[in-house]
Amino acid sequence: SFQRPWAGITGQAVDAGLAEGFGLTRPEGVVISALHPASPYAAAGLQAGDVVVAIDGLPVNTPHEMLFRMSVAGIGGRLQVEYLRDGRSSSASRPLGRIVISWLPGWPASGQASG
Numbered sequence: 001s002f003q004r005p006w007a008g009i010t011g012q013a014v015d016a017g018l019a020e021g022f023g024l025t026r027p028e029g030v031v032i033s034a035l036h037p038a039s040p041y042a043a044a045g046l047q048a049g050d051v052v053v054a055i056d057g058l059p060v061n062t063p064h065e066m067l068f069r070m071s072v073a074g075i076g077g078r079l080q081v082e083y084l085r086d087g088r089s090s091s092a093s094r095p096l097g098r099i100v101i102s103w104l105p106g107w108p109a110s111g112q113a114s115g
Helices: 016-022 063-071
Strands: 002-006 009-013 030-035 051-055 078-085 088-095 097-102 110-114
Touching: 002 063, 009 063, 030 063, 051 063
Parallel strands: none
Antiparallel strands: 002 097, 009 030, 030 051, 051 078, 078 088, 097 110
């Protein structure tokens, strides 16, 4: 098994259609599609529908970019997440949790979140 940082967020890139729906002047950021109930960012107040535009001051425009920026902080790393909700900018800072991944031969990966 191994451990990796965990934010408990999934999302999708904001394309032109989503940008128009959110009232953005251009496509930017990652709209949160779901947060795990134990997510440190759910505890910080982020919600599905928020648009993450930057992490630690660096812009994010794809889910992979967002997760990469979170993963380099490491387990317990504290990140400043800038996001938009209802056209207003906000930010949250929380330490990342951890997820333990283990494999059994012949079985798919399973994960258990903690922290």
